[in-house]
Amino acid sequence: MIQRPRTRLYVDADLSAGAEVPLEAGRAHYLRSVLRMEPGARVLAFNGRDGEWLAEVAHLTKSGGSLTALERVREQTTEAGPWLLFAPLKAGRTESVVEKAVELGVSRLQPVYTKRSDVTRVNLDRLTANAVEAAEQCERLGVPDVNDGLPLFKALEGWDPRRTLFLAAESGGAGDAVMAVTARKGQPAAWLVGPEGGFDSGELDGLRHLPFVVPVGLGPRILRADTAAFAALALWQALAGDWTGAGGVSRPPFRTEA
């Protein structure tokens, strides 16, 4: 059994046996100065296309570095999780939504601006960095698309009607989440979670008239927006996603270093 390196890196370069994988300065600095790695140290690398590779550090300097890919340890799989459309939140809550959405297997993150959004812009570089870090940590083989923020209905223009948009609805009259998700198992899906203040009535009317929108309730308590996102995604994965075993990503055949 091979020792599983603890450090996983998302890289741009193609991965194949013997391939050189450039590291930009920030990455090289992190390996060298924070993790105290030297040439020969083992890491794992993935790029969303070629599976997961065992790699070793070739060189590290102040201005950059490189890895050498050694051996594929996991085959690439399709990560066909749902999309998450969410109104960006205050303080650290947006970062937390990104982190957990990546762990819960979303394939696309789309911030949307709504009437009652307190936050009217997002830092795309920062959200992308959050997504990369979460993907590295949770053992995904790819990083979801992270889109720049859009006004809610702009984000829905040209929507493929085959992709159900589950609306995490606060108020009554919404369908049962378990039934709604189970009934659409195997179909493309997305979740829409509003801001802390909820959608305004005009937005709700507009959403409910879209043929691909399915409002579902998430229980009798009022969930914060971030909680609603976590709950919705967990529910979807458990009932319609890759938690069911079939088609799941198998765990790597080695243990974590102590």
Added chain:
Amino acid sequence: MIQRPRTRLYVDADLSAGAEVPLEAGRAHYLRSVLRMEPGARVLAFNGRDGEWLAEVAHLTKSGGSLTALERVREQTTEAGPWLLFAPLKAGRTESVVEKAVELGVSRLQPVYTKRSDVTRVNLDRLTANAVEAAEQCERLGVPDVNDGLPLFKALEGWDPRRTLFLAAESGGAGDAVMAVTARKGQPAAWLVGPEGGFDSGELDGLRHLPFVVPVGLGPRILRADTAAFAALALWQALAGDWTGAGGVSRPPFRTEA
């Protein structure tokens, strides 16, 4: 339709028509100096026993204040959610676990110390305050029990074997979460979520030998401990808890103030 006051307060006192409800200094200060309330202002009050009451501010001074309970607007219901046993986490993540666990309807929070816990004490007053604030915000009618931290196996001494302890398991060999939860619908339940580093092998062996422990998997990705707690509780509520409509808390018959 009555305007629904935005401010909900968890109180100790009994609630009945005309009852005086004392407010301690911190609460009175918050209503007076932060929310700028004056006598006659309307709030909602609940104590976990008498349902939810419309109340009005009777007086507010620097040293305290009181409410007068006016009218019951929701009947008390039993909040029979699962217990959550969790290894306390770093930084704000423990507070976040408490907040979301309350929103997701737990009836008891039990911090447990494990071999790989980075955090070896909790601030019980602070966790309790987090739980109260979350209960006020999410429209619960009670606040879950918040216990002081205990070593893991100490917390399991005298465990009622009729209460299933679902173990959020990282590694393979665990059962399907949906099947395990659905099969035990209607029975008392608890979830156990370990620290970021996972349980050690001795702990896992010990847990797996307990007849009430049911290890379940939460998908192919490695979830952070807080994500695992949110996912587990959401799943349980959706499949075995009060999201199913039957026995759910009905929403109050008035709208939120703009």
